[in-house]
Amino acid sequence: MTKRSYHPTDGRTGNGAASDAIRERRAAIEDLGAALRTLLQVSASTEAGADEIRLAAAELRRVTGPLAASVRTRAQQPSADDLLGGIRMYNPVSGTGSGLAPPVDAEVVDGVVVGTCTLGLAYEGPPTYAHGGVSALLLDHMLGYATTASGHPGMTVELTTRYRAPVPLQTPLRLTGRVTEVLTRKVIAHGTIATAADPDTVLVEATGTFVAIRPEKVRALWGSGP
Amino acid sequence: MTKRSYHPTDGRTGNGAASDAIRERRAAIEDLGAALRTLLQVSASTEAGADEIRLAAAELRRVTGPLAASVRTRAQQPSADDLLGGIRMYNPVSGTGSGLAPPVDAEVVDGVVVGTCTLGLAYEGPPTYAHGGVSALLLDHMLGYATTASGHPGMTVELTTRYRAPVPLQTPLRLTGRVTEVLTRKVIAHGTIATAADPDTVLVEATGTFVAIRPEKVRALWGSGP
Numbered sequence: 103m104t105k106r107s108y109h110p111t112d113g114r115t116g117n118g119a120a121s122d123a124i125r126e127r128r129a130a131i132e133d134l135g136a137a138l139r140t141l142l143q144v145s146a147s148t149e150a151g152a153d154e155i156r157l158a159a160a161e162l163r164r165v166t167g168p169l170a171a172s173v174r175t176r177a178q179q180p181s182a183d184d185l186l187g188g189i190r191m192y193n194p195v196s197g198t199g200s201g202l203a204p205p206v207d208a209e210v211v212d213g214v215v216v217g218t219c220t221l222g223l224a225y226e227g228p229p230t231y232a233h234g235g236v237s238a239l240l241l242d243h244m245l246g247y248a249t250t251a252s253g254h255p256g257m258t259v260e261l262t263t264r265y266r267a268p269v270p271l272q273t274p275l276r277l278t279g280r281v282t283e284v285l286t287r288k289v290i291a292h293g294t295i296a297t298a299a300d301p302d303t304v305l306v307e308a309t310g311t312f313v314a315i316r317p318e319k320v321r322a323l324w325g326s327g328p
Numbered sequence: 329m330t331k332r333s334y335h336p337t338d339g340r341t342g343n344g345a346a347s348d349a350i351r352e353r354r355a356a357i358e359d360l361g362a363a364l365r366t367l368l369q370v371s372a373s374t375e376a377g378a379d380e381i382r383l384a385a386a387e388l389r390r391v392t393g394p395l396a397a398s399v400r401t402r403a404q405q406p407s408a409d410d411l412l413g414g415i416r417m418y419n420p421v422s423g424t425g426s427g428l429a430p431p432v433d434a435e436v437v438d439g440v441v442v443g444t445c446t447l448g449l450a451y452e453g454p455p456t457y458a459h460g461g462v463s464a465l466l467l468d469h470m471l472g473y474a475t476t477a478s479g480h481p482g483m484t485v486e487l488t489t490r491y492r493a494p495v496p497l498q499t500p501l502r503l504t505g506r507v508t509e510v511l512t513r514k515v516i517a518h519g520t521i522a523t524a525a526d527p528d529t530v531l532v533e534a535t536g537t538f539v540a541i542r543p544e545k546v547r548a549l550w551g552s553g554p
Binding site for chain 1: 387418466489
């Protein structure tokens with residue numbers, strides 16, 4: 103993976119040249135990401151009493167302190183990332199270091215990006231089902247991944263999400279993304295969400311239009327480029 | 329707020345009949361939500377070393393333990409919530425108890441839902457900007473809120489998000505949502521994302537179609553109804 107893209111194709115592997123120190127730090131970040139995700143799902147489902155919850159909040163603030171002592175600014179990329187190598191530890195959909203991400207685990211199978219994830223109770227919209235916006239978030243990622251994997255990375259300009267049936271929580275899901283059309287600078291991609299148990303019944307689908315970023319636009323957005 | 333809706337119109341207020349115990353528990357949940365959100369943003373931006381990160385992960389697992397001792401199942405609603413009263417403490421967009429939510433704070437102003445939020449580094453997609461799917465997530469919420477506030481709550485059937493310019497992180501944002509058309513069972517709504525500093529320059533916009541849920545569908549999805 104050497105293509106420049108803002109859609110990571112893999113949050114965990116790649117970069118054979120990484121030093122042992124970076125590898126060790128990435129493993130620690132994944133460990134923290136996993137602990138954060140468990141905490142987040144538990145916090146959205148705990149029936150603990152007010153005192154216990156207040157105590158947990160105080161302890162979290164204490165744990166946060168040392169981590170906050172050295173933080174990057176918005177203009178700095180995480181030192182554990184390898185942007186051009188496709189490693190984004192904190193991507194909010196696929197990042198194994200992200201507390202927000204389910205995370206989605208995806209790979210290219212016969213030209214189609216196939217992903218898996220399970221959404222915990224923290225993603226709840228209508229009772230017992232995932233928030234509709236979360237489905238759009240997952241599908242934007244799958245489509246972006248597909249465009250990058252096809253060799254036509256770009257940024258989303260339009261995303262249409264169609265909801266056929268609600269997406270159940272705590273249920274293994276199967277996601278897909280594939281490029282359906284490549285125009286001069288525009289790429290159209292399509293993606294789906296189904297349960298892993300019934301992959302042929304599409305619950306949500308999306309069609310997206312992605313556009314390659316012109317060099318002058320890259321300069322306008324990121325100065326000399328990210 | 330007594331309308332049945334799965335789009336909360338306010339995650340914090342309402343329910344005048346709530347007991348002191350519920351009020352106290354909601355305040356504790358908000359406290360934990362705030363601590364979680366800070367932790368999440370810090371964890372996505374920390375440059376702490378591997379050992380420090382591993383230690384934080386271990387401490388988080390320890391804090392999670394007591395909270396995990398008593399958790400609801402997917403079929404149970406949080407006891408702190410008041411679904412019909414519009415209180416959803418853990419909504420992934422607006423819930424003040426949610427670690428995932430920015431959270432979006434919104435209210436109806438002259439018939440338009442106006443919301444504010446600031447996205448931290450955990451929401452990063454392209455470097456220094458918000459993930460495109462996060463914008464769709466925010467707008468789905470704003471449109472759902474607008475349909476509920478207009479007296480026509482429903483579930484999203486289609487959402488089209490158009491990206492005009494990237495959404496900056498760590499920058500106060502202004503969101504809007506308004507109903508543009510009410511048909512028999514269908515409601516069309518439109519929403520925008522801009523910065524608070526330049527509210528007239530739309531960065532992302534969305535149009536959504538929402539459909540009222542028939543009673544037989546409510547029974548099919550939730551049995552006797554949520």
